[in-house]
Amino acid sequence: MRAISFLAVFFLFLGACAPTTQRVEVDPKLAEKEAEKQREIALTEFRKDKRRLFAISYPVLVGGKPLCDERIAPQVGASFSSIFHFPEEFRTAAKTVFGDGDELRIALVVPGAPADKAGLRERDLLLQINGTPVPKGEDAPKAFSKLYSEAAKGNKNFTLDVRRGEEEIHLTITPEMGCDYPVLLANDDSLNAFADGERIVLMRGMVRFAQSDTELATVIAHELAHNAMEHISSKRGNAMVGLLADILASIGGVNTQGTFSRLAAGMYSQEFEAEADYVGLYIMALSGIEIEGAPYFWRRMAAAHPQAIQQGGFLATHPSTPERFLALEKAVEEIKQKQADGKSLRPEIKK
Ligand SMILES: [Zn+2]
Structure with missing residues (x-):
C-alpha cells in the first residue's frame, strides 16, 4: 500500500515537471558549432588546472629528491603534446586552442624551472634535440621521451631547437634532478x-x-x-x-x-x-x-x-x-x- 501511494506521488511530480511552454527551435548546424566551442572550453579549462598542478608539483618533486633514493631523473619542468594526446573528437578543438598538429609542441612550462630559464615557451614547436630531428606522428611522444632520456642522461646539458612563429630558436637546457x-x-x-x-x-x-x-x-x-x-x-x-x-x-x-x-x-x-x-x-x-x-x-x-x-x-x-x-x-x-x-x-x- 505504501509503495502504491509513493508511486502516485512520484507520477504527480513527473506531471508537474512537464514543460508547458513552446520549445525554442535550434538549427542543428549551430548546435554542432556550439558543441565544438564547448569542447574548446573544456580543453582550455583542463589545461589551466594542469598548468597549476604541474607548477606546484615541480618543486615538490625536486625538493623531495633526498627521499626518493634511486628513483630520480633529470627534470626540466616542461611537458609536450600533439593531437595524438587527445581523443579523436577533441582533435579539431586541440588544433584550434593549442595549435596542436601531428608534431610535438611544448604544452606547459613551469615558471623558474630549467626549461623556463633556458627560454622555452608554451606552444614552441620541437624541431631537434641534441641535433637529432624530433619525430612526428602517433609514436612521436614515446620516441621523443627516449631521445630526451638519452640527451639528459647523467643530468647533462642538452640542446633543443624550436620554432616559435616564423623564428627558429636554439636553446641549451640545464636539467636538475628530481623524483621520477x-x-x-x-x-x-x-x-x-x-x-x-x-x-x-x-x-x-x-x-x-x-x-x-x-x-x-x-x-x-x-x-x-x-x-x-x-x-x-x-x-x-x-x-x-x-x-x-x-x-x-x-x-x-x-x-x-x-x-x-x-x-x-x-x-x-x-x-x-x-x-x-x-x-x-x-x-x-x-x-x-x-x-x-x-x-x-x-x-x-x-x-x-x-x-x-x-x-x-x-x-x-x-x-x-x-x-x-x-x-x-x-x-x-x-x-x-x-x-x-x-x-x-x-x-x-x-x-
Ligand atoms: Zn594516502
Missing part, C-alpha cells in the same frame, strides 16, 4: 588522489578543492611519500598500471566517471597513511614550502566533505581521526625545531 614520478591530472570530479608506485594521480575535484598552492602541495607531497616509502607492493602496483593505462591515455578531456576513486579506495593501511602524512611534511619542508597550514587542510577537508568518508573518497582511505591531526601538528613542531636548529630535514627512523 610524473604527476597527472584525471578528469574526475571526486575529492581524491593516489599514488601507485609509478606515478601520482590527482582528481580534478581535489585540485579545485585545494584552494591555496600550499594545500595542493600538501596532497602532492603526501602521495609522493607513498611512492618514496614504497608503500605499494610491486604486484598490486602492476595490476594498477594495467587498469590505468587506458584511462590515462584518454585524459585529454574525457571524464573518468569515478573510475579512479573506485581504484583508489582502501589502497593503503592506516599505518602507511600515517607515514605518508609524516614523510609528506618533510618533503614539503625540503621543498621550501610552508608546512604550518598542512594539518588544517586535512581538517578543512574532513569538515567540508564528511560524505567523502562514506563514499570511498579520499577521506575513506585517509582517516580523519583526531589522532591524525594531533600527529600532524606534532610532526610540524618536530620539523620547525629542526629548521630552527639548522639540522638536516630527514624523517626520524624507527629504532
Whole structure:
C-alpha cells in the first residue's frame, strides 16, 4: 500500500515537471558549432588546472629528491603534446586552442624551472634535440621521451631547437634532478588522489578543492611519500598500471566517471597513511614550502566533505581521526625545531 501511494506521488511530480511552454527551435548546424566551442572550453579549462598542478608539483618533486633514493631523473619542468594526446573528437578543438598538429609542441612550462630559464615557451614547436630531428606522428611522444632520456642522461646539458612563429630558436637546457614520478591530472570530479608506485594521480575535484598552492602541495607531497616509502607492493602496483593505462591515455578531456576513486579506495593501511602524512611534511619542508597550514587542510577537508568518508573518497582511505591531526601538528613542531636548529630535514627512523 505504501509503495502504491509513493508511486502516485512520484507520477504527480513527473506531471508537474512537464514543460508547458513552446520549445525554442535550434538549427542543428549551430548546435554542432556550439558543441565544438564547448569542447574548446573544456580543453582550455583542463589545461589551466594542469598548468597549476604541474607548477606546484615541480618543486615538490625536486625538493623531495633526498627521499626518493634511486628513483630520480633529470627534470626540466616542461611537458609536450600533439593531437595524438587527445581523443579523436577533441582533435579539431586541440588544433584550434593549442595549435596542436601531428608534431610535438611544448604544452606547459613551469615558471623558474630549467626549461623556463633556458627560454622555452608554451606552444614552441620541437624541431631537434641534441641535433637529432624530433619525430612526428602517433609514436612521436614515446620516441621523443627516449631521445630526451638519452640527451639528459647523467643530468647533462642538452640542446633543443624550436620554432616559435616564423623564428627558429636554439636553446641549451640545464636539467636538475628530481623524483621520477610524473604527476597527472584525471578528469574526475571526486575529492581524491593516489599514488601507485609509478606515478601520482590527482582528481580534478581535489585540485579545485585545494584552494591555496600550499594545500595542493600538501596532497602532492603526501602521495609522493607513498611512492618514496614504497608503500605499494610491486604486484598490486602492476595490476594498477594495467587498469590505468587506458584511462590515462584518454585524459585529454574525457571524464573518468569515478573510475579512479573506485581504484583508489582502501589502497593503503592506516599505518602507511600515517607515514605518508609524516614523510609528506618533510618533503614539503625540503621543498621550501610552508608546512604550518598542512594539518588544517586535512581538517578543512574532513569538515567540508564528511560524505567523502562514506563514499570511498579520499577521506575513506585517509582517516580523519583526531589522532591524525594531533600527529600532524606534532610532526610540524618536530620539523620547525629542526629548521630552527639548522639540522638536516630527514624523517626520524624507527629504532
Ligand atoms: Zn594516502
